Amino acid sequence: MxxxxxxxxxxxxxxxxxxxxxxxxxEVMESIRVVVEENEEEYKKNALLERLANxxxxxxxxxxxxxxxxxxxxxxxxxxxxxxAIGPYxxxxxxxxxxxxxxxxxxxxxxIFKNSLTGLPIGGxxxxxxxxxxxxxxxxxxxxxxxxxxxxxxxxxxDTDVPAGDIGVGAREVGxxxxxxxxxxxxxxxxxxxxxxxxxxxLTRTEATGYGLLYFTxxxxxxxxxxxxxxxxxxxxxxxxxxxxIEKAQQLGxxxxxxxxxxxxxxxxxxxxxELLKExxxxxxxxxxxxxxxxxxxxxxxxxxVWTVKCDIALPCATQNExxxxxxxxxxxxxxxxVAEGANMPTTIEATxxxxxxxxxxxxGKASNAGGVATxxxxxxxxxxxxxxxxxxxxxxxxxxxxxxxxxxxxxxxxYGLDKNYVAGANIxxxxxxxxxMNAQGIV
Ligand code: NDP
Numbered sequence: 136m137x138x139x140x141x142x143x144x145x146x147x148x149x150x151x152x153x154x155x156x157x158x159x160x161x162e163v164m165e166s167i168r169v170v171v172e173e174n175e176e177e178y179k180k181n182a183l184l185e186r187l188a189n190x191x192x193x194x195x196x197x198x199x200x201x202x203x204x205x206x207x208x209x210x211x212x213x214x215x216x217x218x219x220a221i222g223p224y225x226x227x228x229x230x231x232x233x234x235x236x237x238x239x240x241x242x243x244x245x246x247i248f249k250n251s252l253t254g255l256p257i258g259g260x261x262x263x264x265x266x267x268x269x270x271x272x273x274x275x276x277x278x279x280x281x282x283x284x285x286x287x288x289x290x291x292x293x294d295t296d297v298p299a300g301d302i303g304v305g306a307r308e309v310g311x312x313x314x315x316x317x318x319x320x321x322x323x324x325x326x327x328x329x330x331x332x333x334x335x336x337x338l339t340r341t342e343a344t345g346y347g348l349l350y351f352t353x354x355x356x357x358x359x360x361x362x363x364x365x366x367x368x369x370x371x372x373x374x375x376x377x378x379x380x381i382e383k384a385q386q387l388g389x390x391x392x393x394x395x396x397x398x399x400x401x402x403x404x405x406x407x408x409x410e411l412l413k414e415x416x417x418x419x420x421x422x423x424x425x426x427x428x429x430x431x432x433x434x435x436x437x438x439x440x441v442w443t444v445k446c447d448i449a450l451p452c453a454t455q456n457e458x459x460x461x462x463x464x465x466x467x468x469x470x471x472x473x474v475a476e477g478a479n480m481p482t483t484i485e486a487t488x489x490x491x492x493x494x495x496x497x498x499x500g501k502a503s504n505a506g507g508v509a510t511x512x513x514x515x516x517x518x519x520x521x522x523x524x525x526x527x528x529x530x531x532x533x534x535x536x537x538x539x540x541x542x543x544x545x546x547x548x549x550x551y552g553l554d555k556n557y558v559a560g561a562n563i564x565x566x567x568x569x570x571x572x573m574n575a576q577g578i579v
Contacts, residue, residue, distance in 0.1 A: 137168075138171060138175050138178065138184065139168045142184040143160060150237075153237030154237055155237050155241035155455060155480070156238075156240040157237075158241065158456075158480065158483075158484065159244050159245050159480060160244065162480075162484060163244070166566075169553075169559075169563070170551075170566065171184065183570065186578075187218065187570075187573070188244070190215045190243060191217065191219060192290075193216075193236070194262075195211065195213055196212045196213075196286040196287075197212070198210040198264060198279065198282050198286070199282060200281075202275055203274065203275055210264050210265055210283075211265055212263075212283050213262050213263055214287060214290055215261055216243075216260045216290070216296055217258070217260055217261070218247045218258050218573075220258060220576060221257065223258055223292075223293075223294055223295055223297055224296035225246070225250055225259070225260060225297050225508060225512065226243055226246040226299070226508070227298060227299045227300050227301030227329075227508075228261075228263045228264075228298045228299070228301055229261070229301040229302045229304065230263055230266045230267065230308065231263070231303045232265050232266075232267045234263045234264055235265070239261050240261075241480065242261040242479055243260050243261035244259070245480065246259035246261055246508070247565070247569060248561070248569070249501040249504075249508060249565065250508055250512075251568045252505055252565045253505050253508060253509040253512060253540065254539060257512050257515075263301065264279075266279050268303050276307065277311045280311035284311075284312050284319070285315065288316050288319045291316075292322075292324070292326055293515070297326060297327065297515060299328040299329045299507075302454065305329075305375060306329065306331055306336075309327055309328075309329045309330055313327050325515050325517075325518025325519065328340065328511035328512075328514040329514075335517075335518050336514065337510060337511075337514035337529055338526040339510055339526055339533060340510045340511065341375065341379070342530075343379075343510035343511075344376045344477065344504050344507030345377065345380035346380075346382075346383045347507065347509065348376070348450065349363075349380060349383035349384055350506065350533065350537035351475065351505075351506070352473065354538045354542070355473065355496055355498055356473060358545065359496055361472060363384070363389045364387065365388060365389070365390070366448050367389075367392055367445065367446045368384050368390060368391040368392065368447065369391075369393045369441050369446035370391050370394050370395075370449075370452055371393070371395045371400070371441045371450070371452055371457060371458075371481070372452035372454075373394045373396045373401075373423060374416065376478065377394055377450075377453070380450050380477050381394065381409050385406070385407075392404065392406060392407065393444055394407055394426075394441075395423070395439075395441050395453060396422065396423050396453075397453075399422075399423055399438060400423070400435075400440050400441050401423050401433050401435055402433070402436070402444055403430065403433040403434075405430075405432035408426075415429075423435060442462035442463075442465055445470070446466070446469065447470070447471065447472050448471070448473045448474075449466055449473070449474045449475075450474075450476075451478055451482060452477030452478050455478065455480045456483050458481050458483070458486050459483050459485070460483065463482070463487075463490050472495065472496065474490055474495055474496070475496075475497075476498060476499055476503055476504060477500070477503070478500060487499075491558075497557060497558060498557055499558040499561050501561055501562070501565065502541070502557065505537070505540055506533050506537055509533060509537075510533055540561075541557075543564045544561040545560055547563040548563075550563075551563060
């Protein structure tokens with residue numbers, strides 16, 4: 136059995152019931168097989184892949200808090216500090232009822248390679264809780280965040296581990312978390328990113344993942360002689376990533392016609408009204424039915440269905456495994472040219488393979504959604520300098536980073552004779568840098 140297969144088997148056996156982590160592990164290991172085979176003896180002797188696939192540290196804790204009825208609630212908190220070879224752990228916090236250790240480990244593992252691809256000095260980590268902020272009062276969200284941070288603060292720090300937002304963790308939650316960290320540690324430091332602009336946040340961070348997705352997608356399309364202007368775009372999700380992907384797609388001349396949340400989806404023949412969407416999702420925290428009510432050209436459909444819409448470009452921006460084989464088939468049948476992931480691992484392995492086999496350009500999330508964490512690293516740089524850069528300055532850096540990520544992923548794919556397989560290219564480019572740093576630092 137090859138070293139790669141041996142490691143996949145052992146890690147899966149040692150970490151049962153972590154389906155999403157197994158999926159991410161397989162995807163990365165399959166892609167880097169070509170590099171591992173070139174160095175098999177050395178890597179095996181140093182147990183390099185075993186060290187890569189085992190988090191440096193995994194923290195699980197109790198989060199008790201009191202709801203508005205005086206009832207005590209108990210949630211579980213997690214922080215997985217996966218790999219610090221190239222910098223302090225960096226990765227978001229997810230608050231969603233589906234959160235478990237397998238999901239946090241998949242996200243943390245992916246984060247290692249994503250952060251490496253940005254070219255910035257950040258290691259990989261991820262955390263979160265099975266707490267659901269939806270339907271909770273501001274006071275309840277604050278009580279939860281304060282309790283969560285009361286344990287987490289001892290494990291993080293501006294040069295140790297710098298969390299940020301993810302699903303269910305936006306500006307409000309980051310504000311509460313930062314306030315409690317400052318109170319407990321007596322330190323005003325850049326320990327979280329995605330902060331408000333009045334207390335150390337970076338301009339462009341809110342927009343960064345969505346904008347970055349479009350900068351990457353545009354670079355990929357251009358390299359394949361496709362103009363984004365005039366293209367119909369299907370987007371899933373209606374959160375931070377989706378909203379700013381829609382906004383930038385429109386600025387580049389594309390026409391996004393869909394968005395979705397966990398209960399239904401919108402088709403808007405006139406193109407999504409992004410200001411209306413922001414008002415509904417960011418200000419009023421309402422469901423998408425409110426969008427359909429406010430706009431004549433919009434249809435609301437219950438359940439899943441975004442990928443049945445005829446489009447040139449598809450941007451999955453909601454959650455993992457939301458684009459499955461039957462969705463990929465429907466996209467191909469409708470003549471899709473490109474799929475670019477805004478969310479983390481939104482496309483199943485079977486769906487990805489089907490799209491690639493049918494010559495659809497495919498941008499993997501760990502490359503195409505890296506704009507969020509890249510801008511978080513720029514927020515860390517500004518906090519360290521005690522300076523704030525302008526929107527234009529950060530946006531220009533973001534664009535440059537995303538174009539470089541595309542160029543590096545494409546170059547790695549070409550170097551290994553993998554043509555336009557940007558999934559493999561991104562994994563290989565991200566892996567090589569981390570491995571070099573791990574080797575230089577000895578057996579730790
Ligand atoms: P938000 O919480 O802002 O939005 C998530 C959106 O996806 C919401 O519309 C939500 O609908 C929908 N969604 C969440 N879970 C499900 C589900 N199980 N089924 C269907 N729809 C669902 O999160 P973000 O926009 O920040 O994150 C979206 C994705 O992008 C995630 O995969 C995240 O890891 C990834 N990502 C985010 C980055 C960031 O900077 N924010 C950076 C890089 C990646 P509803 O409101 O109904 O739950």
